[in-house]
Amino acid sequence: MRIAVTGTPGVGKTSACSRVKGVRVVHVNELVDELGLASGYDRKRKTKEVDIVKLAKAVAALGDSILLEGHLSHLLKPDLAIVLRCSPRVLERRLRKKHWPSQKVRENVEAEAVDVVLIEAIENVPEVCEIDTTKMKPAQVARAIESILAGERQKYRVGNVDWSEEVLSWF
Numbered sequence: 126m127r128i129a130v131t132g133t134p135g136v137g138k139t140s141a142c143s144r145v146k147g148v149r150v151v152h153v154n155e156l157v158d159e160l161g162l163a164s165g166y167d168r169k170r171k172t173k174e175v176d177i178v179k180l181a182k183a184v185a186a187l188g189d190s191i192l193l194e195g196h197l198s199h200l201l202k203p204d205l206a207i208v209l210r211c212s213p214r215v216l217e218r219r220l221r222k223k224h225w226p227s228q229k230v231r232e233n234v235e236a237e238a239v240d241v242v243l244i245e246a247i248e249n250v251p252e253v254c255e256i257d258t259t260k261m262k263p264a265q266v267a268r269a270i271e272s273i274l275a276g277e278r279q280k281y282r283v284g285n286v287d288w289s290e291e292v293l294s295w296f
């Protein structure tokens with residue numbers, strides 16, 4: 126089974142997946158760098174542009190028993206996508222503390238608030254779960270991912286996370 130752990134940049138994918146045991150973890154960002162698959166660099170947004178077709182081919186060659194970690198991983202034909210979520214307010218605080226450029230902080234907070242990655246995952250992947258990591262440490266997120274891999278789906282079904290009240294409180 127090919128699993129994607131995805132989510133808005135900054136939500137804690139790399140930190141959590143580095144602690145997941147029992148499955149081969151591939152960090153998609155590292156793969157992109159190793160294989161030179163960044164086709165350009167968006168200076169203004171400080172993000173790499175990735176050739177997703179070449180990336181999908183490289184991933185296919187890695188076999189089926191794999192956990193792909195990264196914000197593009199749900200586009201790499203996984204059987205199951207686990208979307209990590211974080212309260213937009215907490216995400217903003219976390220990214221500011223790390224001195225991310227303010228435009229990028231805003232972009233990611235907005236994307237998280239309106240479920241951009243979740244919707245993309247639902248549109249592209251047969252099975253989707255979501256974990257609210259807001260109050261969890263990376264190791265706890267890793268245990269939650271492992272429990273989904275062991276078959277726990279109900280607790281993490283789509284819709285268990287909802288930022289609408291938080292977002293409405295902004296107006």
Ligand SMILES: Nc1ncnc2c1ncn2[C@@H]1O[C@H](COP(=O)(O)OP(=O)(O)O)[C@@H](O)[C@H]1O
Nearest residue numbers: 134135136137138139140141219223261262263
């Ligand atoms: N569960 C967490 N609680 C608090 N801070 C976290 C958590 N997970 C990650 N972080 C911090 O948030 C930042 C982004 O984490 P990272 O794992 O790189 O996110 P991603 O891979 O999703 O972009 C890092 O500075 C990291 O130390």
Ligand SMILES: [Mg+2]
Nearest residue numbers: 138139140154
């Ligand atoms: Mg990362």
